[in-house]
Amino acid sequence: MLALRTTLNYLLPRHCHLCGDVCKESVCAACARDFLHINPCRCPICGIELNLIDARNICGQCLKKTPYFDQTIVATDYLPPADELVHRLKFGHQLSIASMMADLLRDAVIERYAGELPSLLAPVPLGPSRLRERGFNQAQEITRVLAPQLGIDLAPRLLLRLRDTLPQSSLPFQQRQANTRNVFVCNLELLPRIDGQHIALVDDVMTTGTTLNEIAKVLKRHGARQVSNFVFARTPRHA
Numbered sequence: 049m050l051a052l053r054t055t056l057n058y059l060l061p062r063h064c065h066l067c068g069d070v071c072k073e074s075v076c077a078a079c080a081r082d083f084l085h086i087n088p089c090r091c092p093i094c095g096i097e098l099n100l101i102d103a104r105n106i107c108g109q110c111l112k113k114t115p116y117f118d119q120t121i122v123a124t125d126y127l128p129p130a131d132e133l134v135h136r137l138k139f140g141h142q143l144s145i146a147s148m149m150a151d152l153l154r155d156a157v158i159e160r161y162a163g164e165l166p167s168l169l170a171p172v173p174l175g176p177s178r179l180r181e182r183g184f185n186q187a188q189e190i191t192r193v194l195a196p197q198l199g200i201d202l203a204p205r206l207l208l209r210l211r212d213t214l215p216q217s218s219l220p221f222q223q224r225q226a227n228t229r230n231v232f233v234c235n236l237e238l239l240p241r242i243d244g245q246h247i248a249l250v251d252d253v254m255t256t257g258t259t260l261n262e263i264a265k266v267l268k269r270h271g272a273r274q275v276s277n278f279v280f281a282r283t284p285r286h287a
């Protein structure tokens with residue numbers, strides 16, 4: 049069913065998901081420019097929007113407790129209309145939106161990323177029953193398009209999520225860490241690709257960063273030299 053729907057997506061004329069105009073992409077260039085290219089000053093570590101008063105350009109939270117990941121690149125904020133697009137991808141199965149997200153993420157990486165690119169891109173895995181229910185992992189769909197565009201190897205099975213967790217957004221902040229603790233493991237066959245390497249994690253949304261931090265911790269424990277996050281939309285802290 050999913051394959052048929054994907055094929056139909058290519059055959060039918062496409063309309064911009066935001067303004068409805070016929071266009072080749074899932075969001076037309078004008079809408080992407082007007083609504084999605086939010087380019088504020090961001091914390092280089094966690095990607096949160098910064099006030100100019102933040103010292104040394106690192107947010108207070110990262111200064112207080114340095115995360116395991118080293119940097120975060122985000123394409124846009126998780127606000128309308130980006131939240132609507134994430135919803136349509138996840139729950140409306142509109143997979144063409146994943147390639148639009150990958151395009152915007154590629155532009156953000158090219159524009160903002162200083163330093164050596166990662167050697168491997170890994171999608172944040174879904175739990176077994178959520179994957180069965182949805183039929184696809186939205187993070188993997190984004191990574192599949194993004195990896196060749198950046199010329200980076202894709203490792204779809206680098207990480208495993210051992211059990212389903214409650215959506216982080218449904219939990220109070222204090223319970224989020226417990227919700228994701230000991231949930232992620234690395235694929236043992238791929239350990240040589242982690243040791244001493246720079247890995248980037250890809251996801252559609254970053255809320256508090258607890259999940260990404262938990263995965264970065266596991267990767268660092270297995271010797272990763274550097275961990276970056278490439279995320280389509282970041283939830284603003286005071287939204």
Ligand SMILES: [Zn+2]
Nearest residue numbers: 064067076079
């Ligand atoms: Zn449009």
Ligand SMILES: [Zn+2]
Nearest residue numbers: 091094107110
């Ligand atoms: Zn930060």
